[in-house]
Amino acid sequence: MSSPVDRSHWLTIFALTLLFVSYNIANAGINHLDIEDNEFAEFEDFDVDDVVGGVASDQKNVLHDHEEPSTPEQDKEAAITDEDEATVETEDNEFEHVDEDEYEGYEKDSTSKPDLKLNEGPKITFAQLPAHLRSNWESYYLELMILAGLVLYFFNFFLGRSKNQRIAETWYSAFKGPLLEKFALVGDDGKLENSQPGLMKESENVYLLWCSGRTGCEAVLFELRLLKRQDLVAMVMNLFRPQQDQVHVKVFMNDSDMDTFVMCLAAKKTANRFVREMADISVYCPEKKSAVDKFGLPANFVLMSEIGEASSTLLDVRVCSLINNIPEVIESIHFSDQYSGPKQTEDTAPSKMPEVKKMLIFNFNLPLKNGKSIVEAVEIIRPAIMLTFHCIDRVKRFRLSKEFKAKAEKNRQKVEEAFLKSTHAARAEAAAARREEKRRLEKEKILQDDDPEKQRKWEEKENKRLAKKRMPKMKAIKV
Secondary structure (H helix, E strand, O other), X not given: OOXXXXXXXXXXXXXXXXXXXXXHHHHHHHHOHHHHHOOOHHHOOXXXXXXXXXXXXXXXXXXXXXXXXOOHHHHHHHHHHHHHHHOOOOOOOOOOOOOOOOOOOOOOOOOOOOOHHHHOOOOOOOOOOOHHHOOOHHHOHHHHHHHHHHXXXXXXXXXXXXXXXXXXXXXXXXXXXXXXXXXXXXOXXXXXXXXXXXXXXXXXXXXXXXXXXXXXXXXXEEEEEOOOOOOHHHHHHHHHOOOOEEEEEXXXXXXXXXXXXXXXXXXXXXXXXXXXXXXXXXXXXXXXXXXXXXXXXXXOEEEEEOOHHHHHHHOOHHHHHHHHHOOOOEEEEEEEEEXXXXXXXXXXXXXXXXXXXXXXXXXXXXXXXXXXXHHXXXXXXXXXXXXXXXXXXXXXXXXXXXXXXXXXXXXXXXXXHHHHHHHHHHHHHHHHHHHHHHHHHHHHHHHHOOOHHHHHHHHHHHHHHHHHHHOOOOOOOOO
């Protein structure tokens, strides 16, 4: 059972909160930058001279307080001691043995003075570090925000992937029994020996299930197209452009089990997209009609049908009542014997008719929103999945009348002729372009030749051809 509230909204709120906290931490580091950089700011207000003077005066006061009055004899002895200490004994010069003529610039009388710098201690210098190398929050707030975004992205990735996997497993476990009753093989992966039949994971949000072994159709493909919950950017975009989890069912019919007709029942937005993108609908039934009056369906559904007899027969009471019960689940129902996929652009126009297939395509919404759990959503969509088997049997038994059959064949013949005309025009243009290129190369070859006689003959030949081309075409009538 999943939580009543969709976790994507909580992830978005958590992302915004984490970015807000990172921004506040960065601002706090900027505000305390001066205090952290200057560790001795609290001592700058004191004057060094005042401190030294105060300490010296205190010491003098202490000495005067403890000094005893001296006698005249003691003062005399102290004066003699000071004179002895001030007397400097001179020793012989240690450079007396040096010859004056041997060393230039040496003066005997000069007295060597000791280098006072040798007696000094090592000088301490403080390196001036630039502001961008100091340890403060201002230098790392961008990295913190990037790190928070990466952590949030990976957290959403694992959470979204696990939820999509739970949805797919719940759907498969709910319909595995009915599918085994309808088909001989469920979970075919195309191999000779299918050791693990079941869902095939196409991507983190797409799961496939192939079923075969049923009369009336070659195979059925169940495709679960879930939201990209593993992608944080896609979930944020989903807040602005909401989408839904969908189940696409594609039924590949046998050639002998389906007649020639094209029809589609879809919601208005989906119908507009089909008319623009799908090749068979845009050619055979581009006109959209309301399905309210004739079939009693909701107002947001639109019917596009090539043959009216097909739509009135296949959309029977059972189908219409099911659509009225779960209109939020039904997205589109598309039956076509000319299905070739989306329309091809003009740049990639094919040179031959596209390959068509007889197919039934159903698009169902999986209603996981509005506080519904996964199990509840799967149970809501169960009647729609069962509808596909009813439609397979109905299409297999349905046959057009002679009048509408001839109309359908005529429509297909017109489409084929129009295609051949368009391709013929394209082939004619390509042939004309090749001829012009051949004449251009021939002209360049003649002009490069130094023989004027050949150039004259080629010009006469070209003038005759152009004059003949300009003459009006006339038919010769024999009397």
